[in-house]
Structures are given as structure tokens and as C-alpha cells.
Amino acid sequence: MKKLKFGSKILFVINSLIAFLLLISYVLPYIPPKSFATLSVLSLGVPLLIISNIIFFVFWLLRLKKQFILSLVVLLLGWNYISLMYKFSASEVVVEDSNFSVMSFNVRVFNKFEWLPKNIDKNSIIEFIENNEADIICLQEYPRGQRMSLKGYYSFNATYKKGIKGGQAIFSKFPIVNSGSLEFPHTNNNAIYADIVKQKDTIRVYTFHLQSSGIETDVEKLKEETSEHLFKQVGATFKAQQDQVELFLAHKAKCHYKTIITGDFNNTAYSYIYRKVKGDDLIDAFEEAGSGFGRTYDFKFFPMRIDFILADEDFTVNGYKTFDVKLSDHYPIKAILKLH
Known part of the structure; x- marks a missing residue:
């Protein structure tokens, strides 16, 4: 953080908050809404949190700043979440008589x-x-x-x-x-x-x-x-x-x-x-x-x-x-x- 300019420091603080929220979201499927209803609302925003972390990862990487590691690690920890949100290639339809x-x-x-x-x-x-x-x-x-x-x-x-x-x-x-x-x-x-x-x-x-x-x-x-x-x-x-x-x-x-x-x-x-x-x-x-x-x-x-x-x-x-x-x-x- 010391080598970052003031504006970049603010961005990294925002990045850290968004990365933390995404990390928290990984446990939401295991928390009943009746136990913590307010926190469960976060599950609706997971796609936005994933996209935001991808943007921050690319931003820091292009600037050759080690801060890219934060979003990278959080995204890798929740790799299955990304596959729930986006499928990179569709399977071809398999034609069978019993379909x-x-x-x-x-x-x-x-x-x-x-x-x-x-x-x-x-x-x-x-x-x-x-x-x-x-x-x-x-x-x-x-x-x-x-x-x-x-x-x-x-x-x-x-x-x-x-x-x-x-x-x-x-x-x-x-x-x-x-x-x-x-x-x-x-x-x-x-x-x-x-x-x-x-x-x-x-x-x-x-x-x-x-x-x-x-x-x-x-x-x-x-x-x-x-x-x-x-x-x-x-x-x-x-x-x-x-x-x-x-x-x-x-x-x-x-x-x-x-x-x-x-x-x-x-x-x-x-x-x-x-x-x-x-x-x-x-x-x-x-x-x-x-x-x-x-x-x-x-x-x-x-x-x-x-x-x-x-x-x-x-x-x-x-x-x-x-x-x-x-x-x-x-x-x-x-x-x-x-x-x-």
C-alpha cells in the first residue's frame, strides 16, 4: 500500500471490501435465512461481486501491481461459483432415441x-x-x-x-x-x-x-x-x-x-x-x-x-x-x- 498513490489506495480499500464480501458469500449456502436473514440477502449480489473482483484483478494486473493477488485468490477459492454463473462452452446436444x-x-x-x-x-x-x-x-x-x-x-x-x-x-x-x-x-x-x-x-x-x-x-x-x-x-x-x-x-x-x-x-x-x-x-x-x-x-x-x-x-x-x-x-x- 505504501507505494500506491492516494487514489489507488482508495481503490484497493474498495477492492478489499468487495473481495471480503465475496469470501463471506461462499458460506451463505450453509446458513439458514432464519438464522441470519440479513446476511443471506448477499447471495443475490454474488454475480456482481464476482464480476467486480474480475475487473479489479485485471486492473491491478495490467498496472503490474501485486494487489491483483487479493482478487485472484478470492476468485480461485470460489472457482465453483464462477462455473455456476457462467459456462464457457455448451455441450452439444446428444441425439438419442430415448431423449x-x-x-x-x-x-x-x-x-x-x-x-x-x-x-x-x-x-x-x-x-x-x-x-x-x-x-x-x-x-x-x-x-x-x-x-x-x-x-x-x-x-x-x-x-x-x-x-x-x-x-x-x-x-x-x-x-x-x-x-x-x-x-x-x-x-x-x-x-x-x-x-x-x-x-x-x-x-x-x-x-x-x-x-x-x-x-x-x-x-x-x-x-x-x-x-x-x-x-x-x-x-x-x-x-x-x-x-x-x-x-x-x-x-x-x-x-x-x-x-x-x-x-x-x-x-x-x-x-x-x-x-x-x-x-x-x-x-x-x-x-x-x-x-x-x-x-x-x-x-x-x-x-x-x-x-x-x-x-x-x-x-x-x-x-x-x-x-x-x-x-x-x-x-x-x-x-x-x-x-x-
């Missing part, structure tokens, strides 16, 4: 409140879905009041079901032999599931929409929020998500079928919520075969991946795609899977 595809898409109530241009509606979303012909389709924020009918598909919760919340729907080209809903208390959110028969195998498919933080994505509106309010709001959301995930995991533990989990987690791959759902026995389709940032949510500040397709290790991921289409505030994702 089948799973799509997950938060359709944001078919643009009911016209957040997007008026021409984006249920029909444009149906057209997209039909053009991409996924074998299993899981939808979140699906309005049963505008029920959707897809030719050649069985469905669950696509039409009104007494005692079951709307918001989620599953469509399948394969027969659905059993289905149900796990209602989350004190919220409109829930998880639904369908037991799907593919040839001689029965597969349990879950889809859910975990509690939303309600954070504004509009920059001007976000500026009006105080940091204290934002931290309290997101912390409360993560606590609610923990309750929902605990209910979900207790339900999943009773299932003996090979399982696929899809949905809008409203949280990132760096969170306690993601780690608990993924566990030790599931694989993330994006990690296996995705490319780029895998952004699934239209957040203006940095790429956010909050929608996931997870599958038992009994499945091989033979392909993965994030669709760059503006039909919602989320982007559809699709995985090509093969059952061993």
Missing part, C-alpha cells in the same frame, strides 16, 4: 397487466410453446382463468381444481397417472407434482414458485427504496422460502420415483434455498450442458439465474437451452434428458 425434453417457464400471467407490449399475450406464448414441442412443460404464474389447451398433451392444474391454488401447471405428452399439490401457508404460492409414465418408468415431476421478494426491477422505482427496507423485505422473503422448501423436502422424501424439479426459485444458485433443494442427489441441467450466463430473469443490473431444472442422477443431461425471447420477465429454459 425427452422438459421446459420450465414463468409466464407472468400471460402479460395480463401489460408490463410488456400489448401484442405479448396468451396466444403468443402458446405459439412459442407449440413451436418448441417440449415433452413436459412446467409453467409458473399460470392464470387458470385463461386456461390453456395444448393438443397432444395431458395436463394437471391447467383448469380449475377445487382446493388447489392456481399459478402452476404441468403439461405432458406422456400419461399422467397421479398428481397433487402442496399448498404453502400464508401465501398464494404452492408446489404441484405429476407422476408421469414414460414407457416402463414412472417419473415424478415437481414445479413450484417460491415466495417472491417483490423487488422492483425498474431503476427509477428501485432508487426510491431505502436499503434498510430492501434488506428487511428480502430477508423476510428468504425466511418464508425456507419454510416452503422444508415443506417441499418433507413431501419429496416420501416419493420413491425418479424425480425432476423445475420452477421459479426466486433465489440464486448461491443461496441456502438452492443448496437445500438440490441436495446431494440432484444435478443442475444448466451446469451440465448450458452456456453463457444462463440468465432466466430480466434484471437490469446483472444476469440472474433463478429458474432451474434439476434432475436425479439417474438422468443424463443431453442438452440445455435458455431461450432469448421477451414474452415475460422470465426467459424459458429447456433441458434434454435421458433416463438411464
